[in-house]
Amino acid sequence: MFTVRTPRVVAARRLHRRRDRDESGRFLAEGPQAVREALKAGAVAELFATAEAVARYPELTAEHSLVDDAALEALADTVQPQGLVAVCRQRDIPLDAALAARPRLVAVCVDIRDPGNAGTVLRTADAAGARAVVFAGDSVDPYNGKAVRSSAGSLFHVDVVRARDAGATVDALRNAGIQVLAADGYGDTDLFDLDTLGKPTAWLFGSEAHGLPRELAADRRVRVPLYGGAESLNLAAAAAVCLYSSAKAMRE
Incomplete structure (x- = not known):
């Protein structure tokens, strides 16, 4: 023993x-x-x-x-x-290998630092049918113990990509024919007004503390509407709403 x-x-x-x-x-x-x-x-x-x-x-x-x-x-x-x-x-693969599988739904975490959020996004993306999850920029290690636990096994179901350059990641997604949507509480487009959710989509999610870098050139910056008195949604909740909205549109 x-x-x-x-x-x-x-x-x-x-x-x-x-x-x-x-x-x-x-x-x-x-x-x-x-x-x-x-x-x-x-x-x-x-x-x-x-x-x-x-x-x-x-x-x-x-x-x-x-x-x-x-x-x-x-x-x-x-x-x-x-x-x-x-x-x-470890299971991460290069971005070009993940894109070669022609994913229709991708989650991209940019500069997120909390391992619990990282694992929860992995789990949510898997549940929504996303094929790949990208950890871009200065993001937490997806193999951190808390991230692995929070993923509840989903870490082993999706393609995991670690990409240091977030801008190059966005360019590669767009070149692969995938629209790039940024989840942004101050975005100029309402999620439920979008008519392109059925297209192959990569959702960008930033840290709760700082959001997404303004210089990151998404096709649209999309806000989840708030109907009550809450000031904002946390990262995990926003990711769930955005990813499931795409998943539903892709199946209609």
Whole structure:
């Protein structure tokens, strides 16, 4: 049985740091839901499990490295871990490879810093039928532990792209025949007045603190109408409204 001092456990614990994730091309996925989807995607390099988890999830632990509770707690990123932590291979692909699949709906996160928002956008985009999610500019690492948990397994369902240059990303999307719409609380176009939502679309979402850079040249800046007294929608809510509006239009 592996302990906190076992070299493979020590090596896996380093994946809590972004530098080590980037250098190794690996990340940690915790809990039965994430592990289940990682296994389906063929992304698991090693699975650590406690004896209790092996008994509880036999369908997930045909191949595993048995660890004691202390080792599992050191690998986990939650207060009450569920006994399973997988070392997974990172899944991001170049933007041109994602565009070669001719996606009709794409979510683009620009400079978003909160990992919970990153994971929630991944989950929402997946649910709405988006084929790809792009993390552009100075965005949070989508393989951050909180982002992985918040995605609830959707990280393993969509094409993940990391692109440093947000402007070049917009140009590539447009060159691929995809309209680029920016979600902007101060946009000049009302979401529900748009008549182009059925076209292949990439939605740009900016950080809650700063929004989208003004120099980012979207085809239109679109606001979600507010009918009550709320000052604004948070990023996750705005993304859900925009992505599902496109998804509905594309199916009519």
